[in-house]
Amino acid sequence: MPETLSLRAVTRENYEAICDLPLPAEQQAMLASNSWSLVQAAYEPDYQPRAIYLGERPVGFIMWVPESETRVSIWRFMIGKDDQGRGLGSQALRLAMAEIAQQPGVREIEICYAPDNEGSRRLYARHGFVEQGLDPDGEDMLALLRL
Template identity: 50%
Template sequence: MKICDLSVAEDQYDYVAENMWSLVESKFNASFQTRAICLDGKPVGFFMWVPETPKRISIWRFMVDQNYQNNGIGRKALQLALDEIIDGLEEIEICYNPNNPVAKDFYGSFGFVEAGMDSEGEDVLAIIKI
């Protein structure tokens, strides 16, 4: 399975952009960082972050394929990503759809604190202060 073949469950489509678009964005923006989430060498998810300033990054994409959800993979993958990107930062931000029933508790369990809505007023902005 390739990164572009991964998909979330149908009821999650409104919460996550397709990986193809994220990969295209990353090819036109050298600072965008992408990672495959792999299990036994097989891609099962995708992660992308963007430096906003030298002290702040924004997690733009994070998904685990529908066939691998609810197995702790997302929790482990997010922790590994945070461990990789945290060095030298003062804060990490992530946005998520306010109607996403899982996001607030999941990201909150890592220390993300809701700080209001994003600049477009569509998604919740949550931040970890380092």
């Protein structure tokens, strides 16, 4: 029986495992650390961090934040290096999109990524995100999904 992918709360029992998930060296500069993301979430009650589990094993992390009453932004999203290339990112993104879409009034999901991150660009485009151009700082590409 195949293991099921799920999104779970980050808790006292699993936060260290989430913080310890490694990225390939070439991706480390593209993402804020999971530790930093959890610090942010601890002080911002609207931030929504989730551990990504395959069966009973943590394999990734995702965090979204409300930008307005109608828009949610996915600020962090990663799959640990040992589990990349297996379609888990795509499955996890679908789970997150479904959970976000259940929030009353939300009509858009936004995500940003390094402009040279082709893997992210392809993943998000496959799920309906449309590039909007660089963010106001000119550093990250913004993509938007209308629900």
